[in-house]
Amino acid sequence: MASPEMYDTALLGILQHQGKIENFLDVMFGFLYRRTDFFRTMRSKEDRMGFPPGVQEKMLYSIFKKWQHYATQDEERMMKKLQEKAEKERQAAAAASAVVEEVEVETTQAPENTENKTDKPSSPEQAKTQTVATSNAPKDASKTDAKTVEGTEAKEGAAAKPTSQEEFQQDAESWNGAVRENYKWAQHIHEVEIRVHVPQNIKKAKDCVVDIKNNFVKVGFDKFSVIAVAIKDGGQVKVLMEGKLTNKIICEESMWSLEPGKCVQVNLEKEKEYWWKAVLVGEPEIDIQKIEPIKHMHDMDDEEQSGVQRMMFDQHQKMMGKPQSHEMKVHDMLKKGWDAPGSPFAGQEFDPTKFNISPGAVQM
Known part of the structure; x- marks a missing residue:
């Protein structure tokens, strides 16, 4: 099954246009009403479209509970991380306090062979040296600890960066694409989506410069x-991403937007519908044998859409334990000859279970 995040861009556009969750849901259910049999109720066993009474409500409730469960898990994980972070900070503070106390004891402890008096520096310079050494000890230890923590976090971050196509496929921002140094890219059959990371202080579009264009080589006008x-x-001006694209695009239909403090999102409309191996010339290529070559319904022609709709119908029939489209076609043909003169089944009720019909045996 394809990652559900692959539709986020399209759905986000609908949500932003509608403005409210309620209106968004109304659009979704309106689509199901106009283009599917979701709201049709089967009145008899002979009905080929629709669902038995109550099945739609159960389906919606099941899907709602599924995502509610995921949301609850996310909240629990977040709370656990916050608790672990607070505990680590408490332990770090306690450890830092222990280091300071230990240094103070070492610098003020009197020698064992001295009674009722404290060593005094023989000169003001010596006193100054002792004071500086004492005050610097805990600070140096703190800096060393901080550098160690930062180095560890950097290594963990580098190790967590996805490198395989299987890992890229788990993220909607690199679905059918890849993660590169400054950006991620994903693609559909007709579009490439690029997210270029920006500093948190970049909040307005006027602070960004995005240039997308077609150039021509004089020789051959390629x-x-x-x-x-x-x-x-x-x-x-700091360049974050620059280069020649591996394939041609339609500049007039390409666009970009800024997600403040996070990324510049660039949507490139492909000139031809095929899967890209890379965005920029010279960067590592992905293995397109490992991506999910899915085509949206609205990108298909009438014949392809008809085939998909037939597959959806067959899947629905199979779940309901009913004949699929290829079986129904054969059944209609067999019914005509069931009571024909000379038929061994003449006078008997038509029984489709007597036949085992494979999809390849029928020309649809």
Whole structure:
């Protein structure tokens, strides 16, 4: 099954246009009403479309409980992480306090052979040296600990970065694409989505510069597409992504937007419908044998849509324990000859269970 996040861009556009969850749900159910048999109720066993009474409600409740369960798990994991973080901070604070106390004891302890008096520095310079050494000890230890923690976190972050196509497929932002140094990219059959990471202080679109265009080579007038993404930070322009695209795009139908403090999202409309192995020329290519080559329903022609609808109908019939489309076609043919003169079944009720019909045996 394809990752559910693959439809996020389309669904987010609908949600933003409608403005409210209630309106969004109304659009979804309206689609089911107009384009499917979801709201049709089967009145008899002979009905080929629809669902038995009450099945739709049970289906909706089951799906709702499924995602509610995921949400509850997410909340529990978040609370656990917060508790673990608080515990680590408490332990770190206790450890830092112990280091400071130990240093203070070592610098103030009197020698064993001295009674009722404390060593005094023989000169002001010596006193100053002792004071500086004492005050610096806990600070140096704290800095060392901080550097160690930062180094460990950096290593963990580097280790967590996905590198295989199987890992890329788990993230909607790299679905059928990859994770690169400054950006992630995903793709559908007609579109490429790129998310270029930006600093948290980049909040407005005017702080970004995105250039998407087609260039032409003079010899042969061959066309190629290029992209550049940069930000304006501290009076300087910093290029985050730049290069020649591996395939041609339709610039007029490509666009970009800023998610403040997170990323610049670029949507490139492919000139031809095929799967890209990389975004920029020269970057590592993905193995397109390991992606999910799914085509949206609205991208299919009438013949393809008809085939998909037939498959959906057959799946529904199979779940209900009813004949599939290829079986129904043969049954209609057999019924005509069931009571024909000379038939061994003449006078008997038609029984489809006497026949085992494979899908390949029927020309649809």
